[in-house]
Amino acid sequence: MTEDIKIRAKDLNLHYGQKQALRDIDLDIERNRVTALIGPSGCGKSTFLRCLNRMNDLIESASIKGRVEVDGMDIYGSDIDPVLLRRKVGMIFQKSNPFPKSIYENIAYGPRIHGIKDKRALDEIVERSLRGAALWDEVKDELTKSGMALSGGQQQRLCIARAIAVDPEVLLMDEPASALDPIATAKIEELIWQLKETYTIVIVTHSMHQASRVSDTTAFFYMGEMVEMGPTQKIFTSPSQKRTEDYITGRFG
């Protein structure tokens, strides 16, 4: 059982100042699966996602209680360096955020920081990462072009390529397609299916259709609590909680 659990949150509570944003979250995320976090705006799903690679550390007012384990290790333990954790747990943001550098430099940035200097090794990583993000064929002849010059969908795939260039084990995606048109969204979703062979993926989405299309497991968040979690199919056809049913049938949110 524990073999298959990549990330486990236990009694996780988070406050922004006085305001409680997460309440007693218990949640297991399975290895090489896509787990979708759904729920109305402000329900805590993004906040929870950012607990998994300690990006909330950057927010001064945030205070966290409870445990988050990755491969059985408490990532909030005193011996954990968040910088090393983030190499293992990568993140894709809602708004694509390529560096104002060339396509090549965007992807080489992470590996360079982690000490890879050899040009040939970097070339190889850049190609592999761009292929992994299904972007290689579109940009292979213009790697020196600015990453900012790509279309919105391409930029987001560039960000995915950049994230996988440092060889993470987990990819956290915070509404990765919310700013994209349907065709670009479809490409990202297709990509997520391919990526789960290699990575454990946690995706926050406000689109229930997206959650049902891409995920194996779905967790429903509401007002800082994790209401229900289960196989995606079951959550969307016969949820056990009334609040979940109300949300997915569109009665609120």
Add this chain to the structure above:
Amino acid sequence: MNKAWKGRAVAVATGGSAFATIGAVVWILATIGIGGWQNLTWEFLTQSPKQGMTEGGIFPAIVGTFLLVLLMSIAGVPIGTVTAIYLNEYVGRQSKVGRGIRFAVNTLSGIPAIVFGLFGLGFFIQFVGGGIDRIANHGQLVWGQPNILWASLTMAFLTLPVMIVSVEEAMKNVPGELREASLALGATRLETIWKIVLPQSASGILTGAILAISRGAGEVAPILFTGAAYFLPDLPDGLTSQFMHLGYHIYIMSTQSPDVDATRPIQFATTFVLLALTFTLNFLAVLLRWHMRRRAIR
């Protein structure tokens, strides 16, 4: 009738004030432009003063001004940049430390230039320089007297606020998403600042440096006691040398010269050079800032 008169009076008063400003600018530029241009020759720019400074050129003053702002930048640009990094990247906008530093920076920018001169004399020359001489030179005067190093450091303090504000402004324009992207890839805070924030703020650092240089080139009061010399036919040959300076040269030519009338053409031409220098630098800074804004929008 009465109201109409009032309206006309207000229009005349406000228009008159506005024209007074324009008039002053035009008058200064015209006087200096005509008077200076007539006396500007290649020899004037490349030769030393001659005949009790009633003839010859201002080459040592140009070089001295250049060296002053160069040394000032070498000291001021890194200190200003590092301060801005600390303010923008390490302490919170509303934290006590941040507000304390900002208050200090604002206060510093409000201190009269002559006070900086006295500070330089007391701190750099007497305390630091004098201290070095007592310890290293058996009390012989080497560092404990005015020189180009102390003048430059004094000027660096004067121009620090300009530098800090300009760099901080540029850093604020670097989107937070880029910092997050870098950190999420496992970069440390320092790596993020060094590889993402600083390169993105380069034009702000340059703008700050240019504005500081423009200010430093024009100020006379801070170098009055700390290093500027009346007349030196030779160029400075080290950090302990004194130097000539364009602004100071104008001052001594018009007040200390034995024959003020004879130096008048030189005064005009020197002022012309100084104005041309500061205008060019300010114009460059405006261009850079415009370029930076345009990039921030995109």
